[in-house]
Amino acid sequence: MNVPFLDAGAINARYADQLKAAAARVIDSGRYILGEELAAFEKEFASYCGVQHAVGVGNGLDALSLILRGYKELGVLKEGDEVIVPGNTFIATILAITDNRLIPVPVEPDPVTFNIDPISVEAAIGPRTRAIMAVHLYGQLADMPRLAELASRHGLLLIEDAAQAHGAARELRKAGAFGDAAAFSFFPAKNLGALGDGGAVVTNNDDLLQRIHALRNYGSEVKYQHLYQGINSRLDEIQAAMLRVKLAHLDEDTRQRRRIALRYRELIRHPLVRLPEVSIEESHAWHLFVVRSAHRDALQKHLSTQGIQTLVHYPIPPHRQPAYASLQHVHLPLTEQLHKEVLSLPMGPTMSSDDVDRVIAACQSFERDA
Numbered sequence: 001m002n003v004p005f006l007d008a009g010a011i012n013a014r015y016a017d018q019l020k021a022a023a024a025r026v027i028d029s030g031r032y033i034l035g036e037e038l039a040a041f042e043k044e045f046a047s048y049c050g051v052q053h054a055v056g057v058g059n060g061l062d063a064l065s066l067i068l069r070g071y072k073e074l075g076v077l078k079e080g081d082e083v084i085v086p087g088n089t090f091i092a093t094i095l096a097i098t099d100n101r102l103i104p105v106p107v108e109p110d111p112v113t114f115n116i117d118p119i120s121v122e123a124a125i126g127p128r129t130r131a132i133m134a135v136h137l138y139g140q141l142a143d144m145p146r147l148a149e150l151a152s153r154h155g156l157l158l159i160e161d162a163a164q165a166h167g168a169a170r171e172l173r174k175a176g177a178f179g180d181a182a183a184f185s186f187f188p189a190k191n192l193g194a195l196g197d198g199g200a201v202v203t204n205n206d207d208l209l210q211r212i213h214a215l216r217n218y219g220s221e222v223k224y225q226h227l228y229q230g231i232n233s234r235l236d237e238i239q240a241a242m243l244r245v246k247l248a249h250l251d252e253d254t255r256q257r258r259r260i261a262l263r264y265r266e267l268i269r270h271p272l273v274r275l276p277e278v279s280i281e282e283s284h285a286w287h288l289f290v291v292r293s294a295h296r297d298a299l300q301k302h303l304s305t306q307g308i309q310t311l312v313h314y315p316i317p318p319h320r321q322p323a324y325a326s327l328q329h330v331h332l333p334l335t336e337q338l339h340k341e342v343l344s345l346p347m348g349p350t351m352s353s354d355d356v357d358r359v360i361a362a363c364q365s366f367e368r369d370a
Contacts, residue, residue, distance in 0.1 A: 006189055008189060015249065038235055046202060049176035054200050056234065057235055058233035058235065066231075070208045071157065081102050082131075088114055088334075094319075102130075103128070106327065108333075111334060114342075116134050121147065136285075138164055138287055141169075144160075148179070157180050158179040159182070163184060166287075167254040176202040183200075186200070191254065194242050195239065198235050214227055215230040217230060261284070273299065274291060289345045290343065293341055298366075303345075
């Protein structure tokens, strides 16, 4: 492809010397798990998000799952409790819930932003509801003020799935600082991506912090003494060192993503291509730039012939996956329609102006019957 969907190699090449120096620092230290690099990154990332604590873990799914595990250990959640979650999300959001033997209650998105709809959330609250899990889809913050009011009024936990929203902000508050706890993924394609897998939990809750610190490390705070039935999910020292380098560049990368998104939104004008709408322009981190078309497959094929690589996020919603046959009764027509129509255009901080112009021209030249 002449315009790749995302060029992770080019992103990392910009500060290759810093990354290599960070890797060498870890190699020379002789400490590769739960060392100084992780402790420093946790402090820096917590400060960046505007919260008191961050805990580095193995990946984004573990981060979500460990939040719920932590609340179960605290007695706030128990097996069989319900968690309201957007139907329009990646399957990891649902996996974290069922992994903890909690019950996911998928609801429809807002038809404009595609994020979880507070009206749908309120309608789904029942006697077994104990939490709302809001996903900041594509890098746009969910309506956290309304969700926070709902959570407070009904005595519910509010958990952020911020896997796509590093750097998204509203009124100087960043993703991760709105709920009781938040989970981030550092998968290499994320806005803040490691050079392997990684994730983090952020929170202001000291008790939850203590549980997750132990749970990620075999349930242990002191070596060979195990308080909980934990797991092995620790952000490696070398990945923490890589992320410390890249965190310093995250805000500028986000500004570049916003410039690209603004250009797309100003210049793509096609009756068969519906552009994303933004509730607050400066809040979106633009992890993905997702258009919508009733002729999605034809549009994707056309763009491919023009040398433009695109992806579909996501082709099948979780409640229609074979893994969740138990949710086949769930009826979410808007979610299911979106999954037939969404298409993600190339987006990344290293895209050139020529790349952006080529994507725009290719979209503009789309003919349904071509």
